[in-house]
Amino acid sequence: MMELHPRLQDAVATAERVAEPRLRDIDRLIDANQWKTIQAFQKYKVSDFHFSGSTGYGYNDRGRETLDEVYAEVFGAEAGLVRPHFASGTHTIATALFGVLRPGDELLFITGSPYDTLHKVIGAEGDGTGSLRDWGVRCTIVPLGSDGRVDWDAVEEAWSPSVKVVAMQRSRGYEWRSSFTVEELGEMTRRVKALNPNVIAFLDNCYGEFTETREPTEVGVDLMAGSLIKNPGGGLAPTGGYIVGRKRLVELAAYRLTAPGIGAEVGSMLGTTRAIYQGLFLAPHAVGQALKGAVFAAALFDALGFVSNPKWDDPRSDIIQAVRFDKASQLIAFVQSVQRASAVDAHVVPEPWDMPGYEHPVIMAAGTFIQGGSLELSADAPIREPYTAYMQGGLTFSHVKIGVVSAVQRMMEERIL
Known part of the structure; x- marks a missing residue:
């Protein structure tokens, strides 16, 4: 060092x-999720022949x-669809939504505006891109309260009889x-089902997996x-x-991914099967490492007088740590x-x-082995007041500590802190 x-x-x-007591809590979380994952592998008798590739169809x-x-078992769902053919989280979410929505249906977001990349999926009148709007699906976004x-x-107030899917986003995004x-x-x-028991509760679960001992499909979410x-x-x-949830809904999503x-x-797995299995096995530990790093970062910035969200001792349900700086130079550094x-x-x-789709200049750090792999240590921020950096991931606790400490050291050396 x-x-x-x-x-x-x-x-x-x-x-x-x-942070030490909180880190011990995370160790117990890792143990619980690791055992749940191992039990799922054992239940379905995973063997090395499952890692062999397939070709053609x-x-x-x-x-x-x-x-x-195995995915369905880990997530407490009826069925799962796990494929390398999904190009991104946005593609996966879009596949699920297009799978279950039909012309004349309404999609209702109740957790405020979704990630920027989903706005093109929702679409605008006459955009001609094949968006949900283009296919006659109406979308209403209900802002969060203060x-x-x-x-x-x-x-x-926004509810209507045409609401078929209620969408939720677990993580904070740039909020x-x-x-x-x-x-x-x-x-x-439970509350939206009270309004209509047939409505489909859909969740964007990105950044949230294994941050708690239960997953949302275990508490009633229909599709995730x-x-x-x-x-x-x-x-x-x-x-x-991946897509998990009720069997019929996952089946409809699968029809959208390939064809009715x-x-x-x-769908041949293109040589990815072993890595996806082994990655799932390692995920509880890796997520725990990222959580430990986020807790340490929050505690460190608290000791230095900065505001962070969540605070080091707050409950956590994703791997994102937001930190507010006093000026743009600190944020960039x-x-x-x-x-x-x-x-x-x-x-x-x-x-x-100036990234397309963003109102302000954005800076992004991602020195990752997997391009865009945000379980690995990365950080990004829009350059606007209040100057807030969003850090996520870290495959090892040590890497997060080194990254955060070296960032503060640099700010001190440059006399901007």
Whole structure:
């Protein structure tokens, strides 16, 4: 490690001391989720022959079929669809939504505006891109209340008989709010089912897997999607996504991924099967490492007088840590230092730039083995007030500590802290 500034040495010692009980709690979380995962592997008798690849149509690929069953078991769902053919989390979510929605249906988001990348999926009048709007699906977005919670009065006001899918987003995105816990998501599901028991409760679960001992499909969520280059891929899955939930709804999503009548019965796994299995096995531990890193970062910035969300001792339901800085130079230095602390592309210096779809310049650090793999340590931020960095991931606790400490050290050396 580098020679630390005396003030930073004191802050690191304080952070390590106060965070220790929380880190022990995370160790117990890792143990619980690891055992749940092992039991799922054992139940379906996973063997090395399941890791063999298939070609062409991929008919009777037992490894692929068992992988779906293992995922469903881990997530407490009736069925699963796990494929490298999903190009991203957005693609996976879009597949699920297009699978269950039909012209004339309405999609109601109750947790505020979704991730920026989903806005093109929702679409606008006459966009001609094949968006949900283009196919006659109406979408209504209900903003969160000032407390960051669901505004139930506004939900009831926006409700209509054509609402078929109620969508929720577990993680915070670029919002200064807490992620939603499994218990809260279960309560949201119960409340919308009281309005219409036939409505489909859909969840974008990205960044949330294995951060608690239960998953949202265990508390009533009907259909759920996520990315394999985030939590459940364990840092090994090279690409892909998963959909889990009620059997009929997963089947409809499979028809959208391939074609009606074909569904989940085809699709060679392109040599990814072993990595996806092993990544799922490692995911509880890897997610725990990321959580430990986020807790340490929050404690460190608290000791230095910065505001973070969640705080080091707050409940956590995703792997994202938001930190507010006093000025843009601190924000940029932090993100650049995360990149500089990476094992991959450490020589690259990220700079703010005008990314398509964003209102302000954005800076992103991602020195990752898997391109865009956000279970690995990464950070990004829009350059706007209040100056907030969003850090996520970290396959090892040590890597997160090194990244965060070196970022603060750099700010002190440059006299901007």
